[in-house]
Amino acid sequence: MEETGYTVGRMRPEWGKGGAQSLTFVVTEDCNLRCKYCYVTHKSKGKVLNLETAKKFIDYLLTSPDIHQSDSAVLDFIGGEPLLEAKLIEDICDYFKIRAYEEGSRWYWKYRINISTNGVNYDSDEVQHLIQKNSGKISIGITIDGTKEKHDLQRVFPDGSGSYDTIHKNLKLWMSQFDASTKVTFASEDLKYLKESILHLWDEGIYNVSANVVYENVWREGDDKIFEEQLKELADYIVEHDLYNKEYCTLFLDHIGAPYEKEDFNNTSCGAGKMLAISPDGNIYPCMRYYDYSLNHQPGYIIGNLEDGIDFDKARVFLLAMYKYQCDDECLSCPIAKGCEFCQGFSYDESDSGTNFQKAKYICKMHKARVRANNYYFAKLYHKTGIKRQNFHWKKELLFVLDDQYASFCSYHNEKISDQRMDIELVKEGLKFAEENFMKPVFLHSEQIADEYLTDYEEVEVLHRIPIQAYREDLPFYDYQIIVDDTSIDLLDKIPFQSNIIFNLSYENISKLSDMMEVVWRKTDRINLNLSNLSKTSDLSEYQRQLEKCAYKINEIEKHTGMLKELNVLTDIMFIKEHEGCPAGEDSVTLASDGHFYVCPAFYSNHLPSIGDLKTGIKIPNEELYRKDHMPLCEKCTSYQCENCKFINKRCTNEVNVSPAFQCKKAQIEEKTAMKLQKLLEGRYEFTNIISAKEFEDPIDMVLDGKMMRGYF
Incomplete structure (x- = not known):
């Protein structure tokens, strides 16, 4: 049988080969939506990043002898809704480029601007000017959760009305400017829309879909069965309609469900601590998920500020945040451990003692359901095409x-x-x-x-x-x-x-x-x-x-x-x-x-x-x-x-x-x-x-x- 490979089951390569330094600017805590599953639980209309604060952060990163500069950098702008502050983002980017050139930094040549937006004001003059000015260096992803019914169930305006129609009218413009990709989040209420939502996005021409379930403790009895069946139905459609080598969807990944190898024990689930985030108040965080507005049980986890720089004693914790210290014996010995990812910031917030060495395990059943569906997909793919799953045992x-x-x-x-x-x-x-x-x-x-x-x-x-x-x-x-x-x-x-x-x-x-x-x-x-x-x-x-x-x-x-x-x-x-x-x-x-x-x-x-x-x-x-x-x-x-x-x-x-x-x-x-x-x-x-x-x-x-x-x- 002819083997042609698959894309549904693989991740698209990251810019910078996954080694770029992430520099995160929380430009605003305000947002024009009130998404029900959002982890930003304490929105504030008044908190906007001051340009001078952002400049000090850039100066510190480019001139401090204590800061290691990786080969490339990604400037991540987040909120709230970051494009509410499109002019501020433009000014920050201008300053970064000037200072990187003045300091002779490799980042002057090797940087990317990354923005994830809800798309509500995407067609505004300020946003379009930002895109045109930084053409070739900027990447913007619009979050659209699938079908109108699914999207409007979670992604709503402050008055409770759905945002799908407002965002959908901007898709054609967005797709003419960028290689369209989106992030989709599923919670308990909308699992039943999973299959049709992914297919809807592909039909819209959005071929690269990153999707995940929320990490929070929101899952009800039977949700794992719904999740598994939706994924299996999606797998059937993908294989039967020969979409396996035409689209991307991260719900199916070939390594999902393999056991940890010994070398995996020294890894962790995300880049917290390897990235840096600056908040409107001038404090530095290991990731924006450690910022106060994302937390419910623990205080914000500050590792420095613009006056004193990074406290490397506090930051060294994240060099040691590895599976072998964060996971209990059940997780480490789990026969399907790979792919059961977790957010370190959320795990810190849910921990018993405010530690970074305890993994939150609310998605255990959902991960098992996903693994069974992945095994089903790759079995169906193999029997129809002869294509074998890679990176798995x-x-x-x-x-x-x-x-x-x-x-x-x-x-x-x-x-x-x-x-x-x-x-x-x-x-x-x-x-x-x-x-x-x-x-x-x-x-x-x-x-x-x-x-x-x-x-x-x-x-x-x-x-x-x-x-x-x-x-x-x-x-x-x-x-x-x-x-x-x-x-x-x-x-x-x-x-x-x-x-x-x-x-x-x-x-x-x-x-x-x-x-x-x-x-x-x-x-x-x-x-x-x-x-x-x-x-x-x-x-x-x-x-x-x-x-x-x-x-x-x-x-x-x-x-x-x-x-x-x-x-x-x-x-x-x-x-x-x-x-x-x-x-x-x-x-x-x-x-x-x-x-x-x-x-x-x-x-x-x-x-x-x-x-x-x-x-x-x-x-x-x-x-x-x-x-x-x-x-x-x-x-x-x-x-x-x-x-x-x-x-x-x-x-x-x-x-x-x-x-x-x-x-x-x-x-x-x-x-x-x-x-x-x-x-x-x-x-x-x-x-x-x-x-x-x-x-x-x-x-x-x-x-x-x-x-x-x-x-x-």
Whole structure:
């Protein structure tokens, strides 16, 4: 299928690549509207920014040795309604340009003027003069909330009448001057207008729509369901009418619903503290949302003034305002954390103690609804066009044992003989459970795929794991992984080139490993190797010899083609610095054909206890033991590529979080061989992890080292 990309699901690039310094001027607190959802709760007709105050602010920014000047600057003018003071804005911009030139600042060349307006007086002479004078440097966005009914529900004049007609008459002029974009805000009362409002704006020619729900505690029971259904209906329309690569709407973003990575913990949701705002009274704020007129519970958060400059002790707080300090454990470990943004100023106002290190969580349900709708949109898009979502990965998987004779995909070798299959109604119930719990469905097939499983579930993204014996060209789905083993390698010619092949090798055929890998590499650039039937009596010396041959072949292929052929047990460790290991019980669970949940397929096939069902949910006893931070041997080991199979652990040590010696020794052999390969590849790649030699074969030796009381061990 042809892949043409998508725009609905992406953000338009920011001017200055997101690194521009934002300088905010609160030019007035007055406004000619009284929007019901507005966060400016204390409007004042009397407070207007004095030009001399603005000049002092500009002088301070351009001349103070304490102020770091980024590569570019954005002059943001806000209110109230900023265009009530169009002449003042013009004078401030004139002064900025003159002083930036006099000081030789890079900002003289690299600046933008940004104004967000309600559009009521857009066609006035003062506003049009401001636009013409700053043509090419100014950007103005008019806020129009969608249909007349939706817009007039919230955006009203002081007398309560709607503003849609007044603003709509200015749209044609505005769109002739700017690349039209708008911001739309949804609250509880107007969620039901979401779909038609976005489509209305696109029909008007406003193709770039930034939309969000309010952060405040306004949500009623059932609002999340309305939000989700409206988004899904919008998604259907977008895909069915091929609008996915013609418009923009930030309600759909490809990264929404992914988990945080460790590096994300050092980020935060907005630019508070990286921007500066000057108020009419001459005080400096980390963002205008910290100004008194936006707050209901806390005092204004002042970080300086024009007489004394910025108090960098107060400002340093915002360099440290990061997710890992602002979010609680529930948010940090949330499987769908990305995209659940928050306003730092609002969170400060709602905090228990006036702190910047507490996140307000009123939109939790709304975020979950948005994630489900995003997953739905990208599934529909993929099934119709073949276009895959970018910048995304699932934290959790739900494995479906469709057939008790499923093909193994890890080091556990399934030998179960049974005719039991999963009923199609159970499949549908399982898919619904996966959707509601934000889990990627993974179908495990046997060599005899039942006809009822050969369907394309358009509303969900399903990954299919298929033994090569069951492959056929007319499979009705596109997202699959092929499983090959040492008995089916002769069937490779029947499949097209794959991005990844799972290869299962029995210990009894270990002497054929390197030759088989060379054959499989003809059909893929990456092999996930699983070695089954290992035990404490297995001699791993031949495994080491075969891995060394594989390392040699990888190096030779790379030298001649420039392509690094991957073998998980050798190449992964070069590019990771933490354990990946077995996801069972932590990031994946299994739904078996008997309707019960299990830690993994091996637990089911070996009659270990279930961990729940679709009615009662999943409940794993001592679930912390399945987490990577509760693996005592792994904590001391750098064999990050190790599978650390929890079923093998349980079978051999009675504990899911303690590996037997043979599994550890296997991992050490892989790491040692990977180090040799890394030296062969030195200078040709930048490695995340530089592998170093070890003095032990089993990490238990590190535990024993220095122990005063070893007992019988």
